[in-house]
Amino acid sequence: MKSWLRHPGLAAGALLTASVIAAALLSLVWTPYAPAAIDIAAKLQPPSAAHALGTDSLGRDIVSELLAGARSSLLVGLVAVAIGLVVGVALGAVAAARRGWLDEVLQRVADLGFAFPALLTAILLGAVYGPGLACAIVAIGLFNIPVFFRVTRGAAIAVWARDYVTAARAAGKGPLAITIDHVLPNIAAPLIVQATVSFATAILAEAALSYLGLGTQPPQPSWGRMLAEAQSMLFQAPWLALWPGLAIMATVLGLNLLGDGLRDRLDPKLTSRR
Numbered sequence: 001m002k003s004w005l006r007h008p009g010l011a012a013g014a015l016l017t018a019s020v021i022a023a024a025l026l027s028l029v030w031t032p033y034a035p036a037a038i039d040i041a042a043k044l045q046p047p048s049a050a051h052a053l054g055t056d057s058l059g060r061d062i063v064s065e066l067l068a069g070a071r072s073s074l075l076v077g078l079v080a081v082a083i084g085l086v087v088g089v090a091l092g093a094v095a096a097a098r099r100g101w102l103d104e105v106l107q108r109v110a111d112l113g114f115a116f117p118a119l120l121t122a123i124l125l126g127a128v129y130g131p132g133l134a135c136a137i138v139a140i141g142l143f144n145i146p147v148f149f150r151v152t153r154g155a156a157i158a159v160w161a162r163d164y165v166t167a168a169r170a171a172g173k174g175p176l177a178i179t180i181d182h183v184l185p186n187i188a189a190p191l192i193v194q195a196t197v198s199f200a201t202a203i204l205a206e207a208a209l210s211y212l213g214l215g216t217q218p219p220q221p222s223w224g225r226m227l228a229e230a231q232s233m234l235f236q237a238p239w240l241a242l243w244p245g246l247a248i249m250a251t252v253l254g255l256n257l258l259g260d261g262l263r264d265r266l267d268p269k270l271t272s273r274r
Contacts, residue, residue, distance in 0.1 A: 010261020016254025020247075024074045027067035035068035036060065036219035044237045054239045056229065062243055068221040069244065072133065073251065076215075077202040079137045081195055084144020089191065091145070092152025093183060096160055097175040106149065113146035118205045122214045136215040140202045151194045155187035162186075189266035196259035200252045207248050223248050 027035075032052070039059030047054045053062035091110075095103040116124075122131075122139035129135060159165060159182065168178050209215035210224030218225070223244040230240030 007261045007264060009257045010265065013254045013257025013259070013261055016250055017258050020070055020251045020254065021074065023067050024070040027064075027071050031061075031064040031067050033061040033064045035064040035221045037064075044233070046237075047239065053243050054237070056226070056240055057233060057237075062239070065221040065226060066223070066243055066247055069223040069226065069247065070251075072216050072220060072222050073203045073206055073248075076133065076137050076140065076206040077199045080140035080144055080202045080205075081198050083137075083141030084148045084198060085191070085195060088145045088148025089152045089184075092149040093156055093179050095149070095153045096156030096183070097179055103153075107153075110146035110149045113142065116143070118143040119208065119212075119214075122209050126214050131214045131217060133216050133220070136206050136209045139209070140205045143205075144198050144202070147198060148191070148194060151190055152187060155190050156183050159183045159186045189262075192266065193259050193263045196255050196262060200255035200259070203248065203251055203255070 037060060039055070041059065042051070042055050043057055043059040045051055045055045045059075051061050051063070053066070055061055056065070091106055095106045118140045121142055122135055125135045125139055126132075156179075160178075162182075165178055165182055168182060173181070206215050207222070207224035207227070210222040211228045213225075213228070215224060216222035226244040227241055227248075230237070230244070233240055
């Protein structure tokens, strides 16, 4: 308990993130109304006993849409980060272990990946396969690969220079065994921190893609699409933009605080200064 009190940012980030995860899990079994249920007679109602956060232009309950939207956002973030983590870490570990021409080739491929941000990739994929949730996941996941590649390669090269790795090589261990036994465990901390930061970025990217019509498609709720639909009614029904905006802000803030807190906890240099 005392360790958490020494890191209020970490505690706040964990609480916000846990709340969003709880909302997404709750939406799997219960929402006040069906998220896609249309009730024109109840459209644009302000917050009331029947609809705690009001209704949208089609009479859909905002609370139900927010709960279901949390599920979509977390799904995109989780899968996109998993794609970047698995592929990026594998390529970064290979580059650090082999070095030479293979390292140079992988670095140039990573540089090329940075030239295609998630939005541009989503536009290209949407033009070929049509917009949708899968399009957003693939676009964001592809952009995450060079991010995790850079983090993994830089941290792994530092580990390969350690004396215990030199001793392991002298003992006859091969690159694969050293990577699994020594490199990956010692670079887990920066990868965990990067995963939380990338998760927040993925949620922002999904909201932006849905706002532009390239991400989650109707009738599946999305925070970004809720903002897009609220844009034309900001003065008539401002709560339509307020609630999804706050949901995105709270989720991204929570993940960033969690990432900063984990960095402080897991980085031995920062720990030794306190």
